[in-house]
Amino acid sequence: MAKSTIVTKTDLKRMDEQLERHLDKLFRKGCDETKSLEVTKKQEWELDPTKLKINVNHLIAEGAYGSVYKGYYNGQEVAVKILDLSNEQRRDILTNAFTQEVSIWYNLHHPNIAKLQKDCPN
Numbered sequence: 807m808a809k810s811t812i813v814t815k816t817d818l819k820r821m822d823e824q825l826e827r828h829l830d831k832l833f834r835k836g837c838d839e840t841k842s843l844e845v846t847k848k849q850e851w852e853l854d855p856t857k858l859k860i861n862v863n864h865l866i867a868e869g870a871y872g873s874v875y876k877g878y879y880n881g882q883e884v885a886v887k888i889l890d891l892s893n894e895q896r897r898d899i900l901t902n903a904f905t906q907e908v909s910i911w912y913n914l915h916h917p918n919i920a921k922l923q924k925d926c927p928n
Contacts, residue, residue: 821918850912853879860886871900885920 857880864876866885877886889904891897915921 858886860888 860875860877866876867874872887872889875886877884889900
């Protein structure tokens with residue numbers, strides 16, 4: 807039984823490494839393709855903010871660029887990432903990087919990656 811556990815952990819580690827390489831490649835490709843992306847028109851992945859309810863009392867994670875909260879969109883439980891845009895010097899950089907991340911993530915379809923439903927850039 808121990809041998810199959812070791813094999814499974816090795817397989818998962820290998821899959822994670824492959825997935826990381828694949829995502830890095832997609833991100834680099836997406837960055838190249840979206841450098842001139844104009845964010846003024848509504849994108850396919852943008853959600854209707856009136857249908858989003860965020861539970862600010864249920865913090866899931868916090869990072870250098872923002873926080874992730876539990877929320878609901880159209881009654882479905884979702885994770886909501888909120889960027890900290892208080893620093894004016896990095897606001898444009900964060901907004902552009904987030905737009906690129908979302909446009910790439912929205913098109914990813916993999917069993918080990920949570921599906922991005924929609925995004926609200928405002």
